[in-house]
Amino acid sequence: MRCEVALRVEGLTRLYASGAGVRGVSFSLCTGEVTALVGPNGAGKTTLFDALALQAGFTGELELFGVPNHEEVEYKRRMAYLPEARGFPPFLTPRVTVRLAEDFWLQKGLLARFQTEAERLGFAPAHLDVLISDLSQGTREKLALALVFSREAPFYLLDETEAHLDPIVRAQLESRLQQLGRDGKTVLFATHDVHLAVRLADRILVIRNGRLFDLGAVKRVEEVLAALVEPGSGEEVGDARLD
Numbered sequence: 001m002r003c004e005v006a007l008r009v010e011g012l013t014r015l016y017a018s019g020a021g022v023r024g025v026s027f028s029l030c031t032g033e034v035t036a037l038v039g040p041n042g043a044g045k046t047t048l049f050d051a052l053a054l055q056a057g058f059t060g061e062l063e064l065f066g067v068p069n070h071e072e073v074e075y076k077r078r079m080a081y082l083p084e085a086r087g088f089p090p091f092l093t094p095r096v097t098v099r100l101a102e103d104f105w106l107q108k109g110l111l112a113r114f115q116t117e118a119e120r121l122g123f124a125p126a127h128l129d130v131l132i133s134d135l136s137q138g139t140r141e142k143l144a145l146a147l148v149f150s151r152e153a154p155f156y157l158l159d160e161t162e163a164h165l166d167p168i169v170r171a172q173l174e175s176r177l178q179q180l181g182r183d184g185k186t187v188l189f190a191t192h193d194v195h196l197a198v199r200l201a202d203r204i205l206v207i208r209n210g211r212l213f214d215l216g217a218v219k220r221v222e223e224v225l226a227a228l229v230e231p232g233s234g235e236e237v238g239d240a241r242l243d
Contacts, residue, residue: 007052025060032181038206038224159189202217
């Protein structure tokens with residue numbers, strides 16, 4: 001099947017003062033593909049995602065649906081990003097937060113879409129007007145997911161989607177990610193849950209010992225676990241060294 005490239009990454013490098021970071025990462029994603037990024041703690045998943053979302057400085061080249069990263073506004077319009085640090089202002093309510101996002105993202109009808117997504121995830125309507133600081137961690141996580149799924153975009157970049165969710169909400173989350181794929185959206189999500197990755201992903205990438213490997217379509221959890229610990233598992237597609 002022909003791959004229409006949605007995201008192209010060439011030689012992405014992002015380093016910290018300590019020397020840690022990601023180096024020379026290169027890969028591409030196809031339109032309509034759901035891809036999981038799996039790796040141990042400190043492997044660089046969030047470092048990579050923040051760079052892909054243009055939330056951090058880096059060197060290298062990115063292109064999202066033909067738009068290069070130096071055209072920042074147009075690039076970001078094609079992306080819905082769920083960062084690891086959700087970062088909601090604690091002094092706002094969810095309703096005000098969604099209204100601000102609607103204006104900032106220029107996404108007419110965001111609140112109505114949010115209410116649909118929130119209901120699917122079990123976010124109670126009464127919580128819309130409660131200060132975010134007074135919401136439980138699980139409820140704040142539902143807020144973050146409902147908000148990112150409410151944004152209309154062809155590409156979804158999702159970091160640690162399943163964090164702090166109970167089993168019922170996790171099942172709803174899996175269903176929503178599958179629906180994005182059926183709708184032709186391109187999805188890249190980072191997870192520690194190899195079972196989730198195998199169930200949902202068309203393709204799995206692994207960051208291990210400073211390098212990025214493409215496992216392709218994986219149907220067995222054991223294959224992913226082996227790739228996390230064994231040299232030679234998967235096709236190396238970039239050097240993502242964490243010095």
